Amino acid sequence: MDNDIEKVLYSREEIAGAAKRIGKELTHDYEGRQPLVISVLKGAIFFTVDVLKEFDCYTDIDFVDVSSYHGGTESSGKVDLVREINTDIKGRDIILIEDIIDTGRTLEYMVNLLKQGGANDIKVCTLLDKPEGRVVDIKANYVGFNVPNEFVVGYGLDYNELYRNLPYVGILKPAVYQK
Numbered sequence: 405m406d407n408d409i410e411k412v413l414y415s416r417e418e419i420a421g422a423a424k425r426i427g428k429e430l431t432h433d434y435e436g437r438q439p440l441v442i443s444v445l446k447g448a449i450f451f452t453v454d455v456l457k458e459f460d461c462y463t464d465i466d467f468v469d470v471s472s473y474h475g476g477t478e479s480s481g482k483v484d485l486v487r488e489i490n491t492d493i494k495g496r497d498i499i500l501i502e503d504i505i506d507t508g509r510t511l512e513y514m515v516n517l518l519k520q521g522g523a524n525d526i527k528v529c530t531l532l533d534k535p536e537g538r539v540v541d542i543k544a545n546y547v548g549f550n551v552p553n554e555f556v557v558g559y560g561l562d563y564n565e566l567y568r569n570l571p572y573v574g575i576l577k578p579a580v581y582q583k
């Protein structure tokens with residue numbers, strides 16, 4: 405897999421450092437509360453696990469599966485709900501965990517879904533933010549790293565369902581998806 409990567413942006417160690425930093429910030433910010441963590445499948449699974457191990461707080465965890473890239477490098481523009489949230493979110497303080505905010509469409513969809521369900525408060529935590537990709541004006545509250553406007557893979561992020569298990573985040577060689 406390494407041969408398909410143009411440039412490593414964030415190493416295993418740098419990502420671990422970011423997860424630790426954010427987990428500690430959350431521990432501080434949620435002291436005395438019991439938030440519900442919602443992880444956005446599939447991409448956020450690695451980051452969720454690493455942040456939660458550093459989050460010292462009573463919290464329950466649920467998952468939602470939404471999809472809009474369908475394995476490709478461009479957003480389809482439409483977010484499909486593949487698996488819904490099973491926890492009652494009414495009145496809950498939610499921490500949403502994402503791997504990347506790119507166009508912002510997935511996050512906008514999720515925030516609307518959580519508001520419709522009666523969430524009390526919604527905070528967003530993402531490993532990567534790609535501000536140049538935005539088509540929707542929306543921001544995360546906790547960000548690991550800003551990434552350039554390139555298609556990145558690894559540590560949960562896929563191309564064609566592959567590369568999620570790379571331990572680092574890197575730019576995928578365009579030759580891989582242009583062939």
Ligand SMILES: O=P(O)(O)OC[C@H]1O[C@H](OP(=O)(O)OP(=O)(O)O)[C@H](O)[C@@H]1O
Nearest residue numbers: 445446447471472473506507508509510
């Ligand atoms: O800001 P956006 O442009 O909406 O992009 C961000 C979303 O896109 C990816 O999900 P994808 O649809 O690829 O599903 P996956 O996590 O299962 O790969 C990623 O995991 C984010 O959830």
Ligand code: HPA
Nearest residue numbers: 506554555556557561562
């Ligand atoms: O750059 C990206 N890589 C992988 N998945 C993504 N989903 C949105 N942007 C990206």
Ligand SMILES: [Mg+2]
Nearest residue numbers: 447473475562
């Ligand atoms: Mg994807």
